[in-house]
Amino acid sequence: MKSFTYERAKTPAAAAAAVAGTQGARFLAGGTNLLDLMKLEIETPTHLVDIQDLGLDRIEQTDEGGLRIGALVTNTKLASDARVRRDYGVLTKAIVAGASGQLRNKATTAGNLLQRTRCPYFYDTNQACNKRRPGSGCAAVGGVSRQLGVIGTSEACIATYPGDMAVALRVLDATVETVDAEGNERRIPVGEFHRLPGETPHIDTVLKRGELITAVTLPKPLGGTHHYHKVRDRASYAFALVSVAAVIHDDGSGRVAFGGVAPRPWRVEAAEAELPQGAQPVATLAFADARPTEQNRFKIELAQRTLEGVMLDARA
Ligand code: SF4
Numbered sequence: 139m140k141s142f143t144y145e146r147a148k149t150p151a152a153a154a155a156a157v158a159g160t161q162g163a164r165f166l167a168g169g170t171n172l173l174d175l176m177k178l179e180i181e182t183p184t185h186l187v188d189i190q191d192l193g194l195d196r197i198e199q200t201d202e203g204g205l206r207i208g209a210l211v212t213n214t215k216l217a218s219d220a221r222v223r224r225d226y227g228v229l230t231k232a233i234v235a236g237a238s239g240q241l242r243n244k245a246t247t248a249g250n251l252l253q254r255t256r257c258p259y260f261y262d263t264n265q266a267c268n269k270r271r272p273g274s275g276c277a278a279v280g281g282v283s284r285q286l287g288v289i290g291t292s293e294a295c296i297a298t299y300p301g302d303m304a305v306a307l308r309v310l311d312a313t314v315e316t317v318d319a320e321g322n323e324r325r326i327p328v329g330e331f332h333r334l335p336g337e338t339p340h341i342d343t344v345l346k347r348g349e350l351i352t353a354v355t356l357p358k359p360l361g362g363t364h365h366y367h368k369v370r371d372r373a374s375y376a377f378a379l380v381s382v383a384a385v386i387h388d389d390g391s392g393r394v395a396f397g398g399v400a401p402r403p404w405r406v407e408a409a410e411a412e413l414p415q416g417a418q419p420v421a422t423l424a425f426a427d428a429r430p431t432e433q434n435r436f437k438i439e440l441a442q443r444t445l446e447g448v449m450l451d452a453r454a
Pocket residue numbers: 255257258259260266267268269270275276277278279286294295296297339
């Protein structure tokens with residue numbers, strides 16, 4: 139690991155200013171992804187700004203009837219909150235499907251959103267990777283791509299966003315709240331938070347340098363039944379080949395987002411109108427622009443079948 143300096147910020151704006159003003163600085167929250175990346179020298183920050191003293195660890199009711207989740211609320215605390223379990227069950231189910239209990243105890247809401255891809259070539263510093271080293275190429279194109287993306291990808295990168303929590307947040311239409319170094323606050327719909335790779339896959343999100351996530355806000359509850367089905371190569375502690383987050387109402391209408399298939403949680407609102415007709419027309423529309431590789435073409439049918447399973451559960 140490369141050497142670095144360290145400080146503990148006292149306010150969100152001070153933390154944002156410290157990262158914005160220091161070339162190569164990074165925020166440190168739970169550290170469950172960043173420290174792994176530092177050990178492998180994929181991330182080599184010059185300075186870490188620890189944000190654990192900022193008091194962003196509460197879940198509060200909003201005036202609109204939703205919840206405001208502090209950026210530092212741990213995954214365990216969020217998944218077990220009685221209000222979340224009762225009104226936003228898809229979120230609890232998605233979080234519990236991710237990582238291990240030990241990691242969820244430490245991982246934070248903001249950090250979960252910011253976790254980086256698990257493309258194997260991203261983690262192998264001997265391989266070409268445009269996300270790790272811009273302009274170096276992409277070893278996954280023409281390489282082993284079974285786990286990688288089928289839609290929203292580009293010639294420069296076919297990686298997926300790996301998380302579960304954000305797929306549920308996408309179905310719930312959550313909003314990400316931030317503050318920058320000048321103290322300006324911003325509200326970003328979670329559907330606009332993760333970027334598609336295009337020619338610049340090294341930029342994962344729309345955050346500016348030094349812009350700090352302070353909270354994630356959920357709108358008022360949607361009702362319906364909440365589902366998160368995750369298909370993976372082993373029963374726990376593995377990333378999704380395909381996942382489906384859904385809220386389904388009694389009349390068959392609802393919302394659905396897919397994980398493990400794209401560089402961000404994949405939701406196509408126009409496809410949701412087909413939910414009462416069944417999974418096949420939803421998947422057909424949602425994956426109409428898919429560009430799978432020979433190795434991961436199976437994900438499209440798997441996504442449809444996983445959604446069929448969700449709809450069976452909802453009817454039951
Ligand atoms: Fe890197 Fe993306 Fe290619 Fe993986 S798919 S090697 S993350 S550029």
